[in-house]
Amino acid sequence: xxxxxxxxxxxxxxxxxxxxxxxxxxxxxxxxxxxxxxxxxxxxxxxxxxxxxxxxxxxxxxxxxxxxxxxxxxxxxxxxxxxxxxxxxxxxxxxxxxxxxxxxxxxxxxxxxxxxxxxxxxxxxxxxxxxxxxxxxxxxxxxxxxxxxxxxxxxxxxxxxxxxxxxxxxxxxxxxxxxxxxxxxxxxxxxxxxxxxxxxxxxxxxxxxxxxxxxxxxxxxxxxxxxxxxxxxxxxxxxxxxxxxxxxxxxxxxxxxxxxxxxxxxxxxxxxxxxxxxxxxxxxxxxxxxxxxxxxxxxxxxxxxxxxxxxxxx
Ligand SMILES: Nc1ncnc2c1ncn2[C@@H]1O[C@H](COP(=O)(O)OP(=O)(O)O)[C@@H](O)[C@H]1O
Ligand SMILES: N[C@@H](CCOP(=O)(O)O)C(=O)O
Numbered sequence: 001x002x003x004x005x006x007x008x009x010x011x012x013x014x015x016x017x018x019x020x021x022x023x024x025x026x027x028x029x030x031x032x033x034x035x036x037x038x039x040x041x042x043x044x045x046x047x048x049x050x051x052x053x054x055x056x057x058x059x060x061x062x063x064x065x066x067x068x069x070x071x072x073x074x075x076x077x078x079x080x081x082x083x084x085x086x087x088x089x090x091x092x093x094x095x096x097x098x099x100x101x102x103x104x105x106x107x108x109x110x111x112x113x114x115x116x117x118x119x120x121x122x123x124x125x126x127x128x129x130x131x132x133x134x135x136x137x138x139x140x141x142x143x144x145x146x147x148x149x150x151x152x153x154x155x156x157x158x159x160x161x162x163x164x165x166x167x168x169x170x171x172x173x174x175x176x177x178x179x180x181x182x183x184x185x186x187x188x189x190x191x192x193x194x195x196x197x198x199x200x201x202x203x204x205x206x207x208x209x210x211x212x213x214x215x216x217x218x219x220x221x222x223x224x225x226x227x228x229x230x231x232x233x234x235x236x237x238x239x240x241x242x243x244x245x246x247x248x249x250x251x252x253x254x255x256x257x258x259x260x261x262x263x264x265x266x267x268x269x270x271x272x273x274x275x276x277x278x279x280x281x282x283x284x285x286x287x288x289x290x291x292x293x294x295x296x297x298x299x300x301x302x303x304x305x306x307x308x309x310x311x312x313x314x
Contacts, residue, residue, distance in 0.1 A: 001042065004080045009041035009299045010115040014108045015149065015289040016093040017100035018176070018266045019141035021215075022226035022257040023207035029100075029152050030266075031145035031289035032174060036091045036104050037304040038067055040112040043084035053307045054091035054101070066102060070109025070136055077132060078124055080117045087112075090305055096182035098260035103142035106133050107293050115295050131160030142260065149292030151215050166216050168288050177245060177265040177281040183238070188261035191235050200229035215268070222255035222268050232258050239263050245277060 001007050016034040020026070036054075047062045059065060063072070067087055075081055089108075095101040110133050114120035124132070130147055134140035140154035144163035154163040207227050214225035236243035239262045246265055249256035252272050259266040265281075277283060 002083060004118055005042045005082060006116055006118060006120075008297065009039050009086075010112055010295060010297055011037065011039035011300055011304065012108050012111050012115075012293055012295045013037050013304070014104040014111075014146055014293045016286075017103060017142045017145045018098070018174070018259040018264075019100060019139075019145075020228070020231065020257065020260060021211060021266070021268070022228040022232075022255075023204045023211060023230065024141070024153075025204070025228070025230045026139045026141050027154055028208065028211065029141040029145040029154065030168070030174065031149045031152075031292060032099070032176065033287035033289045034092055034099075034284065035289075036089065036093050036101070036108060037300050038087065038089045038105075038108040038112060039298075039300045039304075040067075040071065040085060040087045040116060041299075042082045042116060043086045045084040047085050047087075049087045049089065051089045051091060052305070053089075054093060055089075055095050056091070066105040067109040067112070070106040070133070071113040073136055074110040074113035074124065074129075074132060075117070077128070078113065078117045078120060082116070088300055090300060090307060092307065094178050094264070096184050097178050098183065098185075098258065098262045098264040099176065099178070100142035100146060100260060102185070103133070103137050103146050106136045107143055107146045110136075111293055111295050115297075127162070130163060134161030145289075145292070147292050149290045150288065153212065165292075166212070167290070168215055169217055169219050172215060172219050172222075172268055172288070173270055174286050174288065175267040175271060176259060176284045176286055177267070177277050178284060179241060179263050179280055179282075181263060183261065183263040185261040188235050188238065191238055192231055193234060196230060204228065204230045219269065223250070223253060226255045226257050226268065228257065231261075235262060241280065245281070249275075 140161035
Protein backbone atom coordinates (compact mmCIF):
# COMPACT_ATOMS: atom_id res chain seq x y z
CA UNK A 1 0.00 0.00 0.00
CA UNK A 2 1.50 3.37 -0.99
CA UNK A 3 2.36 5.72 1.87
CA UNK A 4 -0.47 8.15 2.71
CA UNK A 5 -3.29 5.63 2.11
CA UNK A 6 -5.35 3.50 4.48
CA UNK A 7 -5.21 -0.26 3.96
CA UNK A 8 -8.44 -1.88 2.72
CA UNK A 9 -11.71 -0.70 1.15
CA UNK A 10 -14.18 1.88 2.45
CA UNK A 11 -17.85 2.32 1.67
CA UNK A 12 -20.46 5.07 1.92
CA UNK A 13 -24.25 5.25 1.83
CA UNK A 14 -25.60 8.54 0.44
CA UNK A 15 -29.27 9.68 0.43
CA UNK A 16 -31.37 11.14 -2.35
CA UNK A 17 -32.30 14.78 -1.82
CA UNK A 18 -34.99 17.18 -2.95
CA UNK A 19 -33.79 20.76 -3.34
CA UNK A 20 -35.57 24.14 -3.42
CA UNK A 21 -38.81 22.87 -1.78
CA UNK A 22 -40.61 25.61 -3.69
CA UNK A 23 -39.38 29.09 -2.68
CA UNK A 24 -35.96 28.04 -1.27
CA UNK A 25 -34.12 28.14 -4.60
CA UNK A 26 -30.47 27.04 -4.23
CA UNK A 27 -30.87 27.17 -0.42
CA UNK A 28 -33.32 24.64 1.08
CA UNK A 29 -33.14 20.86 0.78
CA UNK A 30 -34.44 17.65 2.29
CA UNK A 31 -32.71 14.26 2.60
CA UNK A 32 -34.88 11.30 1.60
CA UNK A 33 -34.69 7.62 2.59
CA UNK A 34 -33.52 6.27 -0.77
CA UNK A 35 -29.81 5.54 -1.14
CA UNK A 36 -26.83 4.86 -3.36
CA UNK A 37 -24.10 2.62 -1.86
CA UNK A 38 -20.54 3.06 -3.12
CA UNK A 39 -17.26 1.41 -2.12
CA UNK A 40 -13.70 2.24 -3.13
CA UNK A 41 -10.19 0.94 -2.58
CA UNK A 42 -6.69 1.81 -3.70
CA UNK A 43 -5.33 -0.38 -6.53
CA UNK A 44 -1.79 -0.69 -7.93
CA UNK A 45 -2.85 0.92 -11.25
CA UNK A 46 -5.82 1.84 -13.49
CA UNK A 47 -9.36 2.88 -12.62
CA UNK A 48 -12.11 0.22 -12.59
CA UNK A 49 -15.73 1.25 -11.93
CA UNK A 50 -18.66 -1.17 -11.74
CA UNK A 51 -22.23 0.14 -11.65
CA UNK A 52 -25.42 -1.75 -10.85
CA UNK A 53 -28.94 -0.36 -10.61
CA UNK A 54 -29.59 3.18 -11.86
CA UNK A 55 -27.19 4.21 -14.64
CA UNK A 56 -25.82 0.68 -15.22
CA UNK A 57 -24.65 0.37 -18.83
CA UNK A 58 -25.06 4.13 -19.35
CA UNK A 59 -22.62 5.95 -17.10
CA UNK A 60 -19.05 6.42 -18.31
CA UNK A 61 -16.34 4.32 -16.69
CA UNK A 62 -12.85 5.24 -15.53
CA UNK A 63 -11.82 8.80 -14.82
CA UNK A 64 -14.97 10.29 -16.43
CA UNK A 65 -17.28 8.74 -13.84
CA UNK A 66 -18.61 11.45 -11.51
CA UNK A 67 -17.68 9.52 -8.34
CA UNK A 68 -14.10 9.13 -9.60
CA UNK A 69 -13.88 12.79 -10.70
CA UNK A 70 -15.05 13.84 -7.24
CA UNK A 71 -12.55 11.48 -5.60
CA UNK A 72 -9.77 13.03 -7.70
CA UNK A 73 -10.81 16.53 -6.64
CA UNK A 74 -10.70 15.49 -2.99
CA UNK A 75 -7.35 13.68 -3.40
CA UNK A 76 -5.96 16.89 -4.94
CA UNK A 77 -7.09 18.87 -1.88
CA UNK A 78 -5.51 16.21 0.34
CA UNK A 79 -2.27 16.18 -1.67
CA UNK A 80 -2.51 12.40 -2.10
CA UNK A 81 -2.46 10.76 -5.52
CA UNK A 82 -3.44 7.08 -5.63
CA UNK A 83 -1.82 4.87 -8.32
CA UNK A 84 -5.16 3.23 -9.15
CA UNK A 85 -8.74 2.83 -7.89
CA UNK A 86 -11.46 0.19 -7.77
CA UNK A 87 -14.98 1.62 -7.29
CA UNK A 88 -18.27 -0.26 -6.95
CA UNK A 89 -21.61 1.61 -7.18
CA UNK A 90 -25.04 0.23 -6.32
CA UNK A 91 -27.37 3.05 -7.41
CA UNK A 92 -31.01 3.40 -6.42
CA UNK A 93 -31.49 7.16 -6.79
CA UNK A 94 -33.13 7.84 -10.18
CA UNK A 95 -30.74 9.96 -12.25
CA UNK A 96 -31.52 13.31 -13.90
CA UNK A 97 -34.96 13.40 -12.24
CA UNK A 98 -34.45 16.17 -9.68
CA UNK A 99 -33.58 13.88 -6.78
CA UNK A 100 -29.97 14.90 -6.28
CA UNK A 101 -28.25 11.92 -7.91
CA UNK A 102 -25.29 14.02 -9.03
CA UNK A 103 -24.85 15.47 -5.54
CA UNK A 104 -25.02 11.98 -4.08
CA UNK A 105 -22.26 10.84 -6.47
CA UNK A 106 -20.14 13.89 -5.61
CA UNK A 107 -20.59 13.50 -1.84
CA UNK A 108 -19.82 9.78 -2.13
CA UNK A 109 -16.61 10.50 -4.04
CA UNK A 110 -15.36 13.20 -1.68
CA UNK A 111 -16.11 11.16 1.45
CA UNK A 112 -14.57 7.97 0.04
CA UNK A 113 -11.38 9.78 -0.95
CA UNK A 114 -11.11 11.34 2.49
CA UNK A 115 -11.63 7.97 4.20
CA UNK A 116 -8.89 6.37 2.05
CA UNK A 117 -6.25 8.92 3.08
CA UNK A 118 -4.36 8.62 6.35
CA UNK A 119 -5.62 11.33 8.72
CA UNK A 120 -8.07 12.41 6.00
CA UNK A 121 -10.62 13.80 8.47
CA UNK A 122 -8.03 16.04 10.08
CA UNK A 123 -6.84 17.28 6.70
CA UNK A 124 -10.29 17.79 5.14
CA UNK A 125 -12.82 18.47 7.90
CA UNK A 126 -16.61 18.26 7.49
CA UNK A 127 -16.94 21.96 6.67
CA UNK A 128 -14.28 21.59 3.94
CA UNK A 129 -16.11 18.55 2.54
CA UNK A 130 -19.29 20.63 2.20
CA UNK A 131 -17.38 23.47 0.54
CA UNK A 132 -15.69 21.14 -1.95
CA UNK A 133 -18.86 19.17 -2.76
CA UNK A 134 -20.85 22.40 -3.32
CA UNK A 135 -18.08 23.77 -5.52
CA UNK A 136 -18.17 20.60 -7.64
CA UNK A 137 -21.99 20.63 -7.87
CA UNK A 138 -22.29 24.37 -8.45
CA UNK A 139 -24.98 24.96 -5.79
CA UNK A 140 -25.17 23.79 -2.15
CA UNK A 141 -28.83 22.85 -1.70
CA UNK A 142 -28.50 19.13 -2.54
CA UNK A 143 -25.03 18.40 -1.16
CA UNK A 144 -25.97 19.91 2.25
CA UNK A 145 -28.85 17.51 3.06
CA UNK A 146 -26.96 14.64 1.43
CA UNK A 147 -24.08 15.18 3.86
CA UNK A 148 -25.98 16.26 6.96
CA UNK A 149 -29.42 14.59 6.63
CA UNK A 150 -32.79 16.14 7.49
CA UNK A 151 -33.94 19.56 6.34
CA UNK A 152 -31.08 21.89 5.55
CA UNK A 153 -30.63 25.59 4.95
CA UNK A 154 -27.50 26.24 2.88
CA UNK A 155 -25.85 29.47 1.82
CA UNK A 156 -22.59 30.57 0.22
CA UNK A 157 -20.07 32.97 1.73
CA UNK A 158 -16.89 34.24 0.05
CA UNK A 159 -15.07 31.29 1.66
CA UNK A 160 -17.61 28.78 0.29
CA UNK A 161 -20.79 26.91 1.19
CA UNK A 162 -22.14 26.56 4.72
CA UNK A 163 -25.26 24.81 6.03
CA UNK A 164 -27.35 24.11 9.09
CA UNK A 165 -29.70 21.17 9.55
CA UNK A 166 -33.10 21.29 11.26
CA UNK A 167 -35.39 18.50 12.45
CA UNK A 168 -38.66 18.27 10.51
CA UNK A 169 -41.95 18.36 12.45
CA UNK A 170 -43.84 15.11 12.99
CA UNK A 171 -46.38 14.41 10.29
CA UNK A 172 -44.41 15.66 7.28
CA UNK A 173 -44.49 12.66 4.95
CA UNK A 174 -42.83 13.25 1.57
CA UNK A 175 -44.25 11.62 -1.52
CA UNK A 176 -42.16 11.78 -4.68
CA UNK A 177 -43.65 11.36 -8.18
CA UNK A 178 -40.90 10.26 -10.58
CA UNK A 179 -41.50 10.30 -14.35
CA UNK A 180 -39.81 7.97 -16.82
CA UNK A 181 -38.29 10.84 -18.77
CA UNK A 182 -35.16 12.66 -17.67
CA UNK A 183 -34.26 16.32 -17.33
CA UNK A 184 -30.75 17.63 -16.79
CA UNK A 185 -30.29 20.26 -14.10
CA UNK A 186 -27.91 22.24 -16.33
CA UNK A 187 -30.66 22.58 -18.97
CA UNK A 188 -33.26 23.67 -16.39
CA UNK A 189 -30.86 26.27 -14.96
CA UNK A 190 -30.34 27.72 -18.44
CA UNK A 191 -34.12 28.45 -18.60
CA UNK A 192 -33.91 30.92 -15.69
CA UNK A 193 -33.82 34.69 -16.30
CA UNK A 194 -30.93 36.87 -15.11
CA UNK A 195 -33.30 39.09 -13.09
CA UNK A 196 -36.79 38.76 -11.59
CA UNK A 197 -39.38 41.40 -10.63
CA UNK A 198 -38.86 42.86 -7.16
CA UNK A 199 -42.37 41.76 -6.10
CA UNK A 200 -41.57 38.13 -6.96
CA UNK A 201 -38.29 38.27 -5.03
CA UNK A 202 -40.10 39.79 -2.02
CA UNK A 203 -42.80 37.13 -2.15
CA UNK A 204 -40.13 34.40 -2.34
CA UNK A 205 -38.21 35.73 0.66
CA UNK A 206 -41.36 35.73 2.78
CA UNK A 207 -42.48 32.27 1.71
CA UNK A 208 -39.00 30.75 2.20
CA UNK A 209 -38.94 32.13 5.74
CA UNK A 210 -42.47 30.78 6.34
CA UNK A 211 -41.41 27.40 4.94
CA UNK A 212 -38.71 27.01 7.60
CA UNK A 213 -41.41 27.56 10.24
CA UNK A 214 -43.95 25.29 8.50
CA UNK A 215 -41.54 22.39 8.03
CA UNK A 216 -40.10 22.50 11.54
CA UNK A 217 -43.12 23.51 13.62
CA UNK A 218 -46.43 24.00 11.78
CA UNK A 219 -47.00 21.71 8.77
CA UNK A 220 -50.55 23.08 8.40
CA UNK A 221 -48.92 26.13 6.74
CA UNK A 222 -47.04 24.11 4.10
CA UNK A 223 -49.41 25.01 1.24
CA UNK A 224 -48.91 28.82 1.42
CA UNK A 225 -45.27 28.27 2.45
CA UNK A 226 -44.42 26.44 -0.79
CA UNK A 227 -45.50 29.17 -3.24
CA UNK A 228 -42.59 29.98 -5.59
CA UNK A 229 -42.05 32.71 -8.17
CA UNK A 230 -38.29 32.38 -8.73
CA UNK A 231 -37.88 29.23 -10.80
CA UNK A 232 -40.87 26.92 -11.33
CA UNK A 233 -42.85 29.09 -13.78
CA UNK A 234 -39.75 29.78 -15.88
CA UNK A 235 -39.09 26.06 -16.16
CA UNK A 236 -42.70 25.00 -16.75
CA UNK A 237 -42.46 25.27 -20.56
CA UNK A 238 -39.77 22.59 -20.58
CA UNK A 239 -41.60 20.46 -18.00
CA UNK A 240 -45.31 20.58 -18.95
CA UNK A 241 -46.31 17.28 -17.30
CA UNK A 242 -44.46 18.24 -14.11
CA UNK A 243 -46.12 21.68 -14.00
CA UNK A 244 -49.54 20.10 -14.61
CA UNK A 245 -49.10 17.56 -11.78
CA UNK A 246 -47.90 20.27 -9.36
CA UNK A 247 -51.00 22.37 -10.19
CA UNK A 248 -53.37 19.41 -9.85
CA UNK A 249 -51.95 18.47 -6.45
CA UNK A 250 -51.98 22.06 -5.18
CA UNK A 251 -55.59 22.51 -6.29
CA UNK A 252 -56.35 19.43 -4.17
CA UNK A 253 -54.72 21.18 -1.18
CA UNK A 254 -51.42 19.28 -1.31
CA UNK A 255 -48.15 21.20 -0.75
CA UNK A 256 -46.56 20.06 -4.01
CA UNK A 257 -43.48 21.55 -5.68
CA UNK A 258 -41.04 20.71 -8.44
CA UNK A 259 -38.33 18.51 -6.89
CA UNK A 260 -34.98 20.22 -7.51
CA UNK A 261 -34.81 21.26 -11.14
CA UNK A 262 -37.41 18.59 -12.03
CA UNK A 263 -38.88 16.65 -13.62
CA UNK A 264 -39.95 14.84 -10.42
CA UNK A 265 -42.62 16.32 -8.16
CA UNK A 266 -42.35 16.44 -4.36
CA UNK A 267 -45.48 16.51 -2.19
CA UNK A 268 -44.82 17.52 1.42
CA UNK A 269 -48.35 16.69 2.57
CA UNK A 270 -50.23 13.52 1.75
CA UNK A 271 -52.19 13.39 -1.51
CA UNK A 272 -55.92 12.76 -0.95
CA UNK A 273 -57.05 9.14 -0.67
CA UNK A 274 -57.34 7.63 -4.14
CA UNK A 275 -55.34 10.39 -5.89
CA UNK A 276 -54.06 8.99 -9.19
CA UNK A 277 -51.09 10.66 -10.84
CA UNK A 278 -51.32 8.45 -13.91
CA UNK A 279 -49.27 5.64 -15.38
CA UNK A 280 -46.32 7.84 -16.32
CA UNK A 281 -45.39 8.45 -12.69
CA UNK A 282 -43.70 6.15 -10.20
CA UNK A 283 -44.96 7.11 -6.75
CA UNK A 284 -42.49 6.77 -3.84
CA UNK A 285 -43.52 7.45 -0.24
CA UNK A 286 -40.16 8.06 1.36
CA UNK A 287 -39.14 8.71 4.96
CA UNK A 288 -36.94 11.71 5.72
CA UNK A 289 -33.32 10.63 6.15
CA UNK A 290 -32.02 12.14 9.38
CA UNK A 291 -28.44 10.82 9.33
CA UNK A 292 -26.98 12.01 6.02
CA UNK A 293 -24.06 10.24 4.35
CA UNK A 294 -22.52 7.41 6.36
CA UNK A 295 -19.02 6.05 5.85
CA UNK A 296 -17.82 2.62 7.04
CA UNK A 297 -14.78 0.38 6.56
CA UNK A 298 -15.00 -2.64 4.24
CA UNK A 299 -16.56 -3.47 0.86
CA UNK A 300 -20.28 -3.46 0.15
CA UNK A 301 -21.98 -6.45 1.76
CA UNK A 302 -25.01 -8.48 0.79
CA UNK A 303 -27.44 -5.87 2.21
CA UNK A 304 -25.84 -2.93 0.38
CA UNK A 305 -25.82 -4.88 -2.91
CA UNK A 306 -29.58 -5.54 -2.74
CA UNK A 307 -30.79 -3.17 -5.48
CA UNK A 308 -34.19 -2.49 -3.92
CA UNK A 309 -34.72 -3.39 -0.27
CA UNK A 310 -31.64 -1.77 1.27
CA UNK A 311 -32.41 1.46 -0.52
CA UNK A 312 -35.37 2.22 1.72
CA UNK A 313 -33.75 1.56 5.12
CA UNK A 314 -32.12 4.43 6.92
N1 LIG B 1 -24.50 7.77 -9.25
C1 LIG B 1 -23.93 8.43 -10.26
N2 LIG B 1 -22.73 8.05 -10.74
C2 LIG B 1 -22.15 8.74 -11.74
N3 LIG B 1 -22.70 9.80 -12.37
C3 LIG B 1 -23.89 10.21 -11.94
C4 LIG B 1 -24.56 9.54 -10.88
N4 LIG B 1 -25.73 10.17 -10.67
C5 LIG B 1 -25.79 11.18 -11.56
N5 LIG B 1 -24.70 11.20 -12.32
C6 LIG B 1 -24.42 12.15 -13.43
O1 LIG B 1 -25.18 13.32 -13.18
C7 LIG B 1 -26.19 13.48 -14.21
C8 LIG B 1 -27.48 13.94 -13.60
O2 LIG B 1 -27.25 15.10 -12.87
P1 LIG B 1 -28.35 16.22 -12.73
O3 LIG B 1 -28.74 16.69 -14.08
O4 LIG B 1 -27.80 17.22 -11.77
O5 LIG B 1 -29.61 15.45 -12.15
P2 LIG B 1 -29.99 15.04 -10.65
O6 LIG B 1 -31.19 15.86 -10.36
O7 LIG B 1 -30.31 13.59 -10.69
O8 LIG B 1 -28.83 15.36 -9.76
C9 LIG B 1 -26.33 12.12 -14.85
O9 LIG B 1 -26.77 12.23 -16.18
C10 LIG B 1 -24.91 11.58 -14.74
O10 LIG B 1 -24.08 12.14 -15.75
N1 LIG C 1 -31.33 24.57 -6.89
C1 LIG C 1 -31.05 23.66 -7.96
C2 LIG C 1 -31.41 22.27 -7.50
C3 LIG C 1 -31.15 21.19 -8.54
O1 LIG C 1 -31.47 19.93 -7.98
P1 LIG C 1 -31.40 18.59 -8.85
O2 LIG C 1 -31.73 17.48 -7.93
O3 LIG C 1 -32.39 18.76 -9.97
O4 LIG C 1 -29.99 18.53 -9.39
C4 LIG C 1 -31.88 24.05 -9.19
O5 LIG C 1 -33.08 24.23 -9.04
O6 LIG C 1 -31.29 24.21 -10.27
